[in-house]
Amino acid sequence: MCREIGLPLFPGFSAEARETLLHYRWPGNIRELKNVVERSVYRHGTSDYPLDEIIIDPFRRHTTQPQAPETKPMSVGLPLDLREFQQQQEKDFLQTSLQQAKFNQKKAAELLGLTYHQLRALLKKHQI
Structure with missing residues (x-):
């Protein structure tokens, strides 16, 4: 797989990536696993450090956005550009x-x- 995309070797998975792979149910069985790993390796694109992001569904948007810290309104002097x-x-x-x-x-x-x-x-x- 790495040869196909020009990587000299597979850098392995980070602990977080391994957890994602281990805890997913894999309803599509081995074919789905193969596709997810190929997609993730291709998007990672380097042998310098372990693969840290597993992309299970590339079409799904993240539903949980990090909450922005509460900010106070800033006072701006007018006129301004x-x-x-x-x-x-x-x-x-x-x-x-x-x-x-x-x-x-x-x-x-x-x-x-x-x-x-x-x-x-x-x-x-x-x-x-």
């Missing part, structure tokens, strides 16, 4: 999400509810 303010807020959110995800862009994208490619485009836009 709304576009510039929005751009700065967007940049701040990007930097905060990267810090919380320990600069793992895939995880930062998940924190913001974006795809990896959407996050990359915003990072490029803000020159981060």
Whole structure:
């Protein structure tokens, strides 16, 4: 399987990924297991570290979104340039999400509810 996608070796599963595989019921039996592992290895795409994300159903959206911390309304002096303010807020959110995800862009994208490619485009836009 790794040879087919150009990986020199399979890095193994993280503990969390193993737990996901072990606790899923596998109604589709071995074919479903094979498809899930292939999809996860393909999307992981590296031999540098263990596979940490198992994608059981690629079409299902996460139903439990992390709760955002309660924030107090900020007071902003008027007049202000709304576009510039929005751009700065967007940049701040990007930097905060990267810090919380320990600069793992895939995880930062998940924190913001974006795809990896959407996050990359915003990072490029803000020159981060």
